[in-house]
Amino acid sequence: MSKTELLASTVVLLAISAAAASGLTGEASPIYGVRVPEGYREWRLITVSHEAGKNNDIRAVLGNDIATNAFREGTRPFPDGTIIARLAYVYESSPENDKVFPAPQSFVAGDPTNVQFSVKDSKKYADTGGWGYGQFENGVANPSEPLIKSCFACHMKLDPSTDYVFSHYSP
Incomplete structure (x- = not known):
């Protein structure tokens, strides 16, 4: 192996090691470079929500x-290293569950639609309130730059005392 090939191999290994050490894996989202954090499905539940209207999903x-x-x-602003995941699912009625009730009333999470991540790094993302964003469908980063650019445009409409975060802790 030539010195150039050895150097290239070392650089690749260091990049892989750095990504693994950060816990961020897979393809990076556009603009912010956010990746899917390893083990995020094991994180603690902060809250659940139902988004009506166009999305009509449960999160x-x-x-x-x-x-x-x-x-x-209640720490605001959130400290660097904060990562918030939002898992969205189709919000649908459950005919199976409704069979046991006197009227249709049961709604459940259906098929997954996407997963979004907000990553706090006040230096790296200084221009967007310290937050970087990523959206993933079936584990693949959504490549739409206009979609990802719209993340902070929406979050910045919040009261700055929320540190641009929609969710509230539900004990």
Whole structure:
């Protein structure tokens, strides 16, 4: 192996090691470079929500340990290293569940639609309130730059005292 090939191999290994050490894996989202955090499905539940209207979905909001502690303690702004995950599912009625009730009333999470991540790094994302965003469908980053650019445009409409986060902790 030539010195050039050895150097190239070392650079690749270091990049892979850095990504693994950060816990962020897979394809990066456009603009912010956010990746799917390893093990995010094991994070603690922050809250759930139902988005009516055009989306009409149900959402589980999860947080890594830094996010969970900040939500519980009311720490704002959120500390660097906070990662918030929003898992969205089709909001649908459950005919199976409704069979046991006197009237249709049961709604459940249907097929998944997407997963979004908000990552706090006040230096890296200084231009967007310290937050970087990513959206993924079936584990693949949504390549739409206009969609990803719209994340902070929407979040910045919130009261700055929320640190541009929609969710509230539901104990």
